[in-house]
Amino acid sequence: MKNARHLLLPLLLTALLASGAAVPSAAAARPAEGRAAAHEAAARPAADDLSARLSAIPGMRIVKENHAPAGYRGLELRYRQPVDHRHPDRGxxxxxxxxxxxxxxxxxxLxxxxxxxxxxxxxxRAEPTEILKSNQISVEQRYFGSSTPHPTDWTKLDIWQAATDHHRIVRALRTIYRAPWISTGGSKGGMATVYHRRFYPHDVAGSVAYSALNNIGNRDGTAEDRFLERVGSPACRHALTAVQRELLGARRTEMAGRIAHAAAAHGDTLHIVGSADRLLEFATLMLPERFWMAQGEEGxxxxxxxxxTGAALYAWFDGLMSLWGYTDLYVSTVTASFYQLGTQLGMGERAAPQLAGMLRHPGIQRIRTLVPRHIPMRFQPAAMPDIDRWVRHHGSELMFxxxxxxxxxxxxxxxGPGSRDTHVYVAPHTGHHMSLDKLSPGDRERATATLRRWAGVDTPTA
Structure with missing residues (x-):
């Protein structure tokens, strides 16, 4: 296959969202603070004062109090955004x-x-929040959850519109929080962090992006395939191939039947993906990526x-792939993510020579498989290369x-040649659930020092 084989996000939607691992916590190795707790308490406005200041921001309202860690106050907010930032009068x-x-x-x-x-x-709390003992504002992406415009104009879901949402939030809350801002995110959230910086590079003092895919494609379309041919041990890779062949070979009818039965038992259907057999083939093709993201060598x-046994094989397969995430009930709640894949972020087909003769559904890996047919999509091939060029030629205060x-x-x-104060760290033998704490001691120390420098927080003394 010569088409670019791109984004793995459909396989992350179910397993990683619920885990909260997309934005890591720094439960271990949190630096001591140089500021006294008494000073922080004195700087903290009274609850009614904070509420008044937030409510005074045009378009901002407080919905309710949330539970929060010790030393914090949690609030759920709503902020009114234009559906189209280019035409703010249009809803x-x-x-x-x-x-x-x-x-x-x-x-x-952020x-x-x-x-x-x-x-x-x-x-x-995201890891940078714990390290800095900072405030935090978490943002629901436009067109997800309750942040969905009605009626839904899908053409207004793009990376620039979302980055401009973040820009307006920063500008609005900076009237209260005037200390340096840091942005962060994991996986798709980490990608959104980079996109925000691309269009509004001066909104924050620095950004930490965990497990962020730079999905610019490659000429021969085999970057991911080559990676999967090398990662881990030959024995582990052989075992993954064997289980793929088992799923689509002798156990195929049984596994498809179990998928159909599980969906029916929960009162759900598989109309969007097409059938239990189509879902089985789709998930089996994507199995190696999910395995190395979520389990790795320990698995x-x-x-x-x-x-x-058939029951044991299905339990393992379902536990890894979260097959319930591809039923109509769930897919319909995350259509926005699949739409983004099909219009800007990109997704293509995986090469699978090890499954030659076993594949029945040509094109099953195309993103249209997971997007209702009534929603039009047109891919914009220049979107991701533009981000890549900005990072390499203009990006600054970035950490990957x-x-x-x-x-x-x-x-x-x-x-790249224009990158300034930009850093890339890799933790050996780890998967998609990343944190600075998993880096080598030296890299962790350097990364933490850089983050504190960006935020203007004094390095603690021993």
Whole structure:
């Protein structure tokens, strides 16, 4: 296959959203703070004062109090955004936000979620938030969850419109939070972090993007395939191939039947993907990527062999692939993500010579498989190369963090001749669930020092 084989996000939607791993927590190795707690408390406005200041921002309203970590106040907010930032008079929608307030003189972390906030604990602190002991504003991506315009004009879902949402939020909240801002996100959220910086490079003092795919494609379309041919041990790769052949060979009818039965048991259907057999083939083709993202070397010993029972094989397959995430009920809630893949972010086909003669559904990996047919899509091939050029020629104060075994690293962001104060870190033998804490001690120390420098937070003394 010569078509570019791109984004792995459909396989992340189910397993990674619910886990909260897209924006890592820094539960371990949090630096001590140089500021006294008493000073922070004195800088923190009274609850009614904060509420008044937030409510005074045009278009902002407080929905409710959220539970929050000790030392924080949690609020769910709505901020009114234009559906089309180029024509703000043509309708608006309310964008959902989670605020974790600590003190107005602390830095603010902009957490670009990339999806909906239904899957994020309101009290979740991104790793930079914990390191800096900062405030945090988490943003639900436009067209996800409750942040969906009605009626839905899909042509207004693009990376520039979303970046401009983030820009307006920064500008609005900076009237209260005047200390340096840092942006962060993981996976698709990390990509959104970079897109925001591309169009509004001066909104924040620095950005940390975890496991962010730089999806510019490649001439021969084999970057991901080459990566998967090398990652891990030959024995583990052989076991993955064997289980793929088992799923689409002798066990195919049984596995498709189990998929259909599970969907029916939950009162759901498979009309969008087409059938249980089509879903089985789609998920089997994408299995190696998900395995190395989510399990990696530690999971090699658990790959079922030919002697595994049908129940055990299906349980492993479903546990890895989260097959429920491709039923009509779920797919319809994340249509926005698949639409983005089909219009700007990109997704193509995986090469699968190891499954020659076993594939029944040509084109099953095309993103149209997961987007209702009534929604038109037109791919914009220049969108992602533009981002890549900006990072390499103009990007500054950027940090990219990758896992060594993560297939996303087949197309990573790289520094270039115009990059300034930009850093790329790789943690060996780790997958898609990344944090600075997984880096080598030296890299972790350097990355943390850089983050604190960007935020204007004094390096703690021993």
């Amino acid at each position: 608006t929608f309310e964008q959902r936000l989670f605020l974790l307030h600590r003190a107005t003189d602390r830095p603010m972390v 957490n670009t979620n990339g999806y909906g906030l239904d899957y994020q604990d309101p009290a979740l 090699c010993g658990g790959i079922p062999g030919r002697s595994a 963090v990758y896992g060594g075994n993560d297939p996303v690293r087949a197309q990573p962001f790289r520094t």
